[in-house]
């Protein structure tokens with residue numbers, strides 16, 4: 257192994273105080289072992305519900321210091337629904353599924369926490385780096401650990417101006433190849449929503465509205481586009497998950513699109529105006545690649561007096577709670 261990877265091939269340092277219980281071993285028989293927290297491990301072993309949570313929204317999607325509070329609050333919301341939260345991240349080169357509060361604090365407050373899509377995972381592991389996981393990286397790690405249900409705010413997708421920039425989130429491709437149920441408020445409204453829906457269709461990813469026949473618009477309850485399927489209860493979602501397994505088709509995801517309540521959405525007129533400004537500013541400053549999404553989200557927070565943040569949080573909170581109920585239905589099944 258050392259030869260292949262050269263100087264960066266050695267296992268990253270254990271962080272201080274880390275135990276050396278067998279499941280904490282970084283390399284085992286030449287294979288990477290996920291660090292699954294004790295609580296998550298026990299829940300999975302006994303068939304209790306578990307909900308995966310991503311960490312990019314914490315490290316790069318929300319302003320500090322509110323982000324830590326939100327991270328803890330989201331974990332609490334999962335517990336309120338009787339499920340175990342499994343926030344994922346890479347710490348000192350070790351991929352974690354389930355974080356302790358001190359580890360969540362690092363993700364929320366430490367400088368130099370990278371944004372890791374699934375393609376970045378091997379690079380971060382070999383380099384011993386720390387980073388927050390996007391939807392794509394979280395879905396990969398969660399599925400490897402055996403977690404089937406995952407909650408986030410809004411998925412990444414096809415960006416506006418795609419014909420020029422070719423910017424499409426890696427979230428879509430990964431969800432086409434990973435058996436996981438993602439509860440989200442649609443895709444971020446900073447994106448080209450119809451193009452993203454088309455890509456999901458092309459990639460063969462199942463999409464259903466939860467309690468709605470409209471595809472949600474992240475900050476808005478309705479993106480203006482319809483969905484073909486509507487699910488109304490956690491048991492109905494679990495039945496689709498079981499049917500996915502029985503059909504044994506490609507290992508694609510199920511997207512449960514759950515709208516923010518209309519009473520908590522961002523004012524659509526304000527949304528349209530500020531978003532247009534944000535996209536112009538992003539273009540003028542030449543922001544590209546991974547930086548685009550955090551830039552736009554931050555611009556909206558600053559130019560809506562925090563109203564976009566409130567809507568974002570309302571959406572995530574609702575998704576996390578629903579994911580807890582879906583995980584419970586799934587574990588009953």
Ligand code: PSU
Nearest residue numbers: 312313317390391409410412425546549
């Ligand atoms: N949802 C939110 N806030 C976020 C994100 C999603 O409410 O910050 C993150 C997710 O981690 C998603 C990522 O995977 O944005 C997409 O980034 P990109 O467009 O660079 O793929």
Ligand code: MN
Nearest residue numbers: 423424425545
């Ligand atoms: Mn991108």
